[in-house]
Amino acid sequence: MKPDSVVAALLTGTCPDAPVWEINKAVRTIVDGIALDRATYVAAGIWKATNTLNRALHFELSRLIGQEWAGSRDFHAGIARNYAQSLINLSFLDEADDVLDHAMREVGKGGNGVRAEPELTEYQGLKARLCKQRFVNDGDINYLVQAFDRYCLGYAASKETSYWLAINAIALLARAERDGVACPSGRSSAQRAARLLRKMPAALGDDVWLMATMSELCLALGKMNDAELWLYRLMHLPGCDAFVLNSFARQLKEIWGGRALDGGNSGADRLASIVAKHQMSRFAVLAFDPPKTRHAQDELELNFSGAGSFSIDALTQILQACSAIGCVCNKAGCRLGTGFLVEASTLGLEHRGKVFVTNAHVLSNEVEGALRPAEGLVSFEMACIEGKPVFHKIEKILFTSPPGSLGQACSPCENLDVTVVQLEQGPSDCAGLSLSAYLPIVDGDAKAYVIGHPRGSGLQVSVHDSELLAVDEASRLLHYRTPTDPGSSGSPVFNEQWKVIALHHGGSSCMPRFRPASGVYQANEGVTMQAIREGIRAEFAACAASRPMPLPADHPATMARR
Amino acid sequence: MSKHRAAVVFVHGLSRKPSPLDLKKLWLWGLDQDNPMPTVFEQPNPGIRLGTNGVASQFCYYADVFYGNSYETDFQSYYEAETSKSEIKADALLDLEDGFIALEGGTPREQGFLRTFEARLGANLSLTDAADAAAIASHIQKTGSPTGYEIAGLLPPAVRRAIIKKAAMEAYYFLFDKEFTRADGVRFAVRRELRTRLLASLRRAAEEAEKVIIVAHSMGTMVAYDVLRNCPECSFVDTMITVGSPLGIREVQQELLANDARSIDFPAQKLGRWINVYDPVDPICGADPRFANDFQPVDGKAVVDVKESNWGSWRHTITHYFSGTRFRNELAATAGISRSAA
Numbered sequence: 001m002k003p004d005s006v007v008a009a010l011l012t013g014t015c016p017d018a019p020v021w022e023i024n025k026a027v028r029t030i031v032d033g034i035a036l037d038r039a040t041y042v043a044a045g046i047w048k049a050t051n052t053l054n055r056a057l058h059f060e061l062s063r064l065i066g067q068e069w070a071g072s073r074d075f076h077a078g079i080a081r082n083y084a085q086s087l088i089n090l091s092f093l094d095e096a097d098d099v100l101d102h103a104m105r106e107v108g109k110g111g112n113g114v115r116a117e118p119e120l121t122e123y124q125g126l127k128a129r130l131c132k133q134r135f136v137n138d139g140d141i142n143y144l145v146q147a148f149d150r151y152c153l154g155y156a157a158s159k160e161t162s163y164w165l166a167i168n169a170i171a172l173l174a175r176a177e178r179d180g181v182a183c184p185s186g187r188s189s190a191q192r193a194a195r196l197l198r199k200m201p202a203a204l205g206d207d208v209w210l211m212a213t214m215s216e217l218c219l220a221l222g223k224m225n226d227a228e229l230w231l232y233r234l235m236h237l238p239g240c241d242a243f244v245l246n247s248f249a250r251q252l253k254e255i256w257g258g259r260a261l262d263g264g265n266s267g268a269d270r271l272a273s274i275v276a277k278h279q280m281s282r283f284a285v286l287a288f289d290p291p292k293t294r295h296a297q298d299e300l301e302l303n304f305s306g307a308g309s310f311s312i313d314a315l316t317q318i319l320q321a322c323s324a325i326g327c328v329c330n331k332a333g334c335r336l337g338t339g340f341l342v343e344a345s346t347l348g349l350e351h352r353g354k355v356f357v358t359n360a361h362v363l364s365n366e367v368e369g370a371l372r373p374a375e376g377l378v379s380f381e382m383a384c385i386e387g388k389p390v391f392h393k394i395e396k397i398l399f400t401s402p403p404g405s406l407g408q409a410c411s412p413c414e415n416l417d418v419t420v421v422q423l424e425q426g427p428s429d430c431a432g433l434s435l436s437a438y439l440p441i442v443d444g445d446a447k448a449y450v451i452g453h454p455r456g457s458g459l460q461v462s463v464h465d466s467e468l469l470a471v472d473e474a475s476r477l478l479h480y481r482t483p484t485d486p487g488s489s490g491s492p493v494f495n496e497q498w499k500v501i502a503l504h505h506g507g508s509s510c511m512p513r514f515r516p517a518s519g520v521y522q523a524n525e526g527v528t529m530q531a532i533r534e535g536i537r538a539e540f541a542a543c544a545a546s547r548p549m550p551l552p553a554d555h556p557a558t559m560a561r562r
Numbered sequence: 563m564s565k566h567r568a569a570v571v572f573v574h575g576l577s578r579k580p581s582p583l584d585l586k587k588l589w590l591w592g593l594d595q596d597n598p599m600p601t602v603f604e605q606p607n608p609g610i611r612l613g614t615n616g617v618a619s620q621f622c623y624y625a626d627v628f629y630g631n632s633y634e635t636d637f638q639s640y641y642e643a644e645t646s647k648s649e650i651k652a653d654a655l656l657d658l659e660d661g662f663i664a665l666e667g668g669t670p671r672e673q674g675f676l677r678t679f680e681a682r683l684g685a686n687l688s689l690t691d692a693a694d695a696a697a698i699a700s701h702i703q704k705t706g707s708p709t710g711y712e713i714a715g716l717l718p719p720a721v722r723r724a725i726i727k728k729a730a731m732e733a734y735y736f737l738f739d740k741e742f743t744r745a746d747g748v749r750f751a752v753r754r755e756l757r758t759r760l761l762a763s764l765r766r767a768a769e770e771a772e773k774v775i776i777v778a779h780s781m782g783t784m785v786a787y788d789v790l791r792n793c794p795e796c797s798f799v800d801t802m803i804t805v806g807s808p809l810g811i812r813e814v815q816q817e818l819l820a821n822d823a824r825s826i827d828f829p830a831q832k833l834g835r836w837i838n839v840y841d842p843v844d845p846i847c848g849a850d851p852r853f854a855n856d857f858q859p860v861d862g863k864a865v866v867d868v869k870e871s872n873w874g875s876w877r878h879t880i881t882h883y884f885s886g887t888r889f890r891n892e893l894a895a896t897a898g899i900s901r902s903a904a
Contacts, residue, residue: 311596436614437900440616496614497611497614
């Protein structure tokens with residue numbers, strides 16, 4: 001997609017089908033344009049762009065735009081809301097608090113147009129969500145109580161029409177009751193839920209948030225059949241995208257304590273399991289908690305539906321592989337991409353021990369929008385201590401090559417979209433992933449599996465619809481159908497023996513086919529590990545060649561030095 | 563596009579088969595399975611995934627020459643079945659199809675071949691009462707040298723007769739290049755047709771890969787040997803692995819003898835290595851399943867016989883052979899595939 005097209009798509013509220021580094025460039029253009037080209041970059045377009053980026057879970061990019069707007073242009077209620085939302089999702093909670101306080105003051109002044117007033121309810125809701133997030137992060141009960149109070153105030157201020165505020169209050173109250181915590185309320189969560197049920201509109205139409213509210217409401221009332229029914233209705237709405245499902249899944253997990261894969265029988269467990277299975281079939285990923293699954297191997301009977309069955313040996317290999325797959329985070333702990341450990345020697349590096357491999361558009365000092373290594377951290381989900389991630393700093397870059405366009409035919413050693421780094425200290429007892437010596441033959445049956453952190457989630461194994469589609473003539477790029485999402489960038493791509501064949505770096509519904517075929521198709525793309533090895537070899541050979549040769553001992557200059 | 567590093571050409575054997583696509587899937591499944599029959603084969607015994615390891619595969623299919631599109635649809639016995647009836651049924655050996663007419667006339671040589679071939683197989687499947695199958699198999703495992711009596715004890719008489727008849731007819735039509743008229747009226751000069759098909763498969767394999775490997779089963783081993791020894795236009799094959807092969811039967815060897823040879827020999831001009839895997843209780847292999855002492859070495863190249871018992875009372879099933887550790891080690895080494903489980 002041309003750069004101008006990506007910008008235009010964002011400004012009209014359309015999520016562009018472009019690799020993330022092109023979206024990064026477009027956002028940079030927009031950010032620069034906010035200060036320099038006021039005629040083009042007007043509030044309406046910026047509001048749509050930040051809305052779109054939030055829905056697509058590109059929170060960091062949305063934050064950049066919101067920050068620039070806040071610093072150089074007049075207050076806009078909708079942009080401020082999106083900005084605050086991005087900050088909350090990136091766990092910049094104090095900054096989000098400041099933005100919301102400022103926004104509420106501005107709206108309170110009046111004179112910000114007819115859109116501004118309704119945003120007050122949203123701000124109050126976001127304030128409440130802030131407190132909820134602090135409670136989830138820290139376990140501090142005071143934040144639970146504050147969140148509850150704020151949701152109640154917001155619901156009242158909306159004249160009891162913003163039902164999502166009410167259900168959040170009910171969920172928190174139910175959580176307090178389960179935890180045996182005093183939360184001044186006057187009524188129980190069940191009483192509040194019954195009252196809310198009476199107030200809910202008779203017809204919900206296609207409103208995804210009303211559907212989600214109904215499902216959660218029935219959960220609160222213990223009406224599990226109804227809760228499931230509303231959830232299924234929600235999941236079949238066209239507007240039910242990954243953003244909606246992720247939000248609901250997060251609520252089920254963090255507030256209601258639902259566990260999708262532990263086989264629990266609570267109402268929240270059942271709903272969480274339904275959401276997880278739907279995500280698996282629709283977005284074709286299976287999310288599981290690798291540390292828990294590791295301890296439950298003996299009882300493992302996972303059937304990756306539609307992908308055939310996996311032997312216990314294969315599942316063991318998968319879990320072993322997970323221990324070497326890490327998440328690239330910023331200093332706030334926000335997950336921005338995936339990467340994996342391999343022995344340096346398997347890449348032809350002279351460095352001893354293991355190195356961490358990810359995309360250059362995720363981690364680089366040169367690529368626009370990439371995290372600078374000095375700002376980056378890597379965590380390994382399988383090495384968490386009591387559920388808390390352990391972060392490893394990046395010591396230095398050993399090799400990097402910037403991204404090119406998807407499907408691009410170029411020199412086999414260029415535009416590999418890879419960065420190989422040395423960590424200060426990686427996880428102990430981790431073997432690193434094995435690389436395959438060969439690429440699979442594309443015969444309609446060959447598979448390509450991906451394990452990564454899509455959309456900043458926990459480790460997910462993508463095996464559904466995992467057909468290997470094509471290998472380019474230079475054996476530099478692979479195309480596969482295996483579903484991925486932003487955040488999967490840098491994931492290892494495995495063959496059927498769980499050996500790495502490529503580094504995942506992007507996807508498109510209009511991916512150019514490899515020559516000699518023409519046209520486009522829907523595909524994801526990875527850079528082959530053999531191309532990366534060759535690129536490393538070529539760079540180090542070039543460095544060696546460019547080094548000045550030492551003068552012979554009998555050269556006059558040498559002798560003169562003596 | 564650069565060539566694949568190796569390509570395997572599979573050549574199937576006796577009798578009616580599943581459709582070409584189903585047969586290929588079944589054979590590849592047989593190779594794929596990790597740790598099959600752990601009571602029989604030493605573990606770990608990881609599967610061999612040819613495509614995953616960059617090795618191409620092709621199938622030389624010829625069952626349609628005799629049976630048209632009347633494909634076998636019961637695949638149960640390809641899996642870890644135990645009953646001889648289900649296994650033999652899936653090898654479609656119980657019925658004698660139209661077209662396999664009783665031989666009337668024919669040259670004395672042809673008549674002699676049929677009598678002797680049937681007698682050879684009959685001697686392997688001979689005529690005494692069934693003894694305890696497990697005891698027999700155990701005895702064979704210990705002694706390593708079965709007798710016809712011992713093989714006989716594993717199969718019912720009617721089954722034995724059907725097997726002999728069908729094997730004899732297929733071998734006869736091929737070795738004497740007879741014209742076969744299929745049930746739908748299509749005619750084939752059998753030996754010429756089967757040669758043409760295998761030569762085409764080998765040519766395609768040579769075009770797409772640096773190294774060509776043949777894996778041939780049962781009657782398919784006759785076709786493979788014939789092409790390698792008697793077809794000058796055959797492309798070079800790095801390794802041939804024969805399994806469950808009747809090439810040890812003298813009458814078969816006589817009909818495959820090259821014009822320029824005094825005795826049956828290693829096809830050294832077109833073949834690098836030949837590994838012959840046999841189960842001593844596989845009746846199709848006959849009483850002489852080992853070839854090293856039959857096929858004259860040439861240029862230092864000789865057949866390598868590998869004994870590997872599989873399981874059940876019908877030891878001829880291809881997927882049983884494919885489960886074997888020794889077979890898999892040979893194929894993996896030839897194709898350059900690592901056999902480590904992780």
